[in-house]
Amino acid sequence: MMLIDNKKGWISWFNPIKYGMDRWLFALHRLTGIFIGLYLIAHIFETSNILKGPLTWNNLMVFLDWPFGVHLGPYILSILLLAVVFHGFNGLRLTIVENGLMLTKPYRPDYPYEPKSLKGWNLGLKILTAILMIVIGIIGIVYIFTGVLL
Amino acid sequence: MTVQVILKGFGEVVKEVTFRVRRYDPEKDNTPKYSEYKVPVKKGMTVLDGILYIKEHIDPSLSARYSCRMGICGSCAMIINGKERLACQTQILELNKDLIKVDPLGNYNLIKDLVPDLSKLFNNHKSVKPYIIRNDNPPTAEYLQKPEEREKYAMFTECILCGACLSACPTMAADDLYLGPQALAQAYRYIADSRDMGFEERLNVLDSKHGVWRCHFAGACSEVCPKGVDPALAIQLLRGVLMKNSFFGYKQVPAPVGKERPTVVEGLKVLEEKIKESEKK
Structure with a gap:
């Protein structure tokens, strides 16, 4: 019998369309994880430039704040801040629920079959993550753009 | 009329x-x-x-x-x-x-x-030993179970092995060897069953590189399940059991056997004789 592989592949991680909130959070968690990982590598490369003297360092700082003559630095930092806050708090939520804590007990499924594992305390933690992300995001972004700590 | x-x-x-x-x-x-x-x-x-x-x-x-x-x-x-x-x-x-x-x-x-x-689905299902495992003598009556003990796994018995959960699972999309939500939910279904004693036997499959820790709780399996089984819940509860086992040890207390029933005892004798006969042949 001739079979062909019909695996969706890793690219499908980033296609949560048609699925619910947790599938979107999964995609976003992966995306922010990759972004933060790449940032960390770039950050090590960036800070290593201090060994090349103050001129190189200052030139690099200006370039990162104004890449290709456009003032993108604060925007990139803001995206990074939001990614770190989301990844961190969502990671804490996952650490709790992925160990079977704060989840519902097994129940009898009733039509129209809404999975309760994604609701209840788990939903509460998701809402808390969103609130923290918004609050820390506002404080952080205001600080990045103005230097004022709210 | x-x-x-x-x-x-x-x-x-x-x-x-x-x-x-x-x-x-x-x-x-x-x-x-x-x-x-x-x-x-x-x-x-x-x-x-x-x-x-x-x-x-x-x-x-x-x-x-x-x-x-x-x-x-x-x-x-x-x-x-x-x-x-x-x-x-x-x-x-x-x-x-x-x-x-x-x-x-x-x-x-x-x-x-x-x-x-669907071979992958059935093979993974088999690998978690989806049946009651006991290490005592063959029963002479039913194992006794309270209704509230049955509620701990009842929802996971509704699985019809349609395979929709494996298709929706993002981990399955990249890891061919992952056990998948169906098999893991069924593993929990038997481990949570008060009649079962097979936790240790299933542990090496579940606590492996492609076992229960591969789940990232995307919840897609539970969303698409046509019978409302909620495999994602079973997987997280199973992880809880494995964590408990790592720190404090997890012991299954076997459900007691009911009052001896002559028909079951006679049936067992017939079965034993048939096994002996087939062994002689």
């Missing part, structure tokens, strides 16, 4: 929809391709009815797997408009679209058209 029940509008053609079906014939095609068919839709018509209409009236070479047509057997799971569903339980009019895109379940090998090879 016969009583005739007339359902208003039932059987009338309401509209025409286009079915875009993914086709693959292993004898002709190298890669799958999409074919479109116009299907007249009547009230109450399911996607499976639409596929059978195509097969009967337009293209008899179209292949799909189905059996009970009432959401019991789980044979007709497929991806309908981007989401895993049972074709026999999905009303075309409820989709509220003029284009119905039908794909075979993902993350499996494909045999033909809409027929996936």
Whole structure:
């Protein structure tokens, strides 16, 4: 019998369309994880430039704040801040629920079959993550753009 | 006197929809391709009815797997408009679209058209030993279980092995060896069963590189389950059990055996004799 592989592949991680909130959070968690990982590598490369003297360092700082003559630095930092806050708090939520804590007990499924594992305390933690992300995001972004700590 | 029940509008053609079906014939095609068919839709018509209409009236070479047509057997799971569903339980009019895109379940090998090879699902299911394991003597009566003990696993017994959860699972999309939500939910179903003593026997499969820790709780398996089994819940509870086992040890207390029943004892004797006879032969 001739079979062909019909695996969706890793690219499908980033296609949560048609699925619910947790599938979107999964995609976003992966995306922010990759972004933060790449940032960390770039950050090590960036800070290593201090060994090349103050001129190189200052030139690099200006370039990162104004890449290709456009003032993108604060925007990139803001995206990074939001990614770190989301990844961190969502990671804490996952650490709790992925160990079977704060989840519902097994129940009898009733039509129209809404999975309760994604609701209840788990939903509460998701809402808390969103609130923290918004609050820390506002404080952080205001600080990045103005230097004022709210 | 016969009583005739007339359902208003039932059987009338309401509209025409286009079915875009993914086709693959292993004898002709190298890669799958999409074919479109116009299907007249009547009230109450399911996607499976639409596929059978195509097969009967337009293209008899179209292949799909189905059996009970009432959401019991789980044979007709497929991806309908981007989401895993049972074709026999999905009303075309409820989709509220003029284009119905039908794909075979993902993350499996494909045999033909809409027929996936479910060997992976069944092999993974077998690997977690989905049966009661006891290390004491064969029972002379039923194992006793309280109703509240049954509630701990009752929902996970509803699984019909349709395979929709494996198709929706993002981990399964990248890891061929992952056990998958169905097998892990069934492992929890037996571990949570007060009659079972097989936790240690299942541990090496569950606590492995491609076992329970691979789940990332995307919840897609629970969302697409046509029987509301909530495999994601079972997996997280199973992780809780494994964590408890790592730190404090996890011991299963065997359910007691009920009052001895002569018919069961006699049956066991007959069975033992037959085993001995077959061993002699």
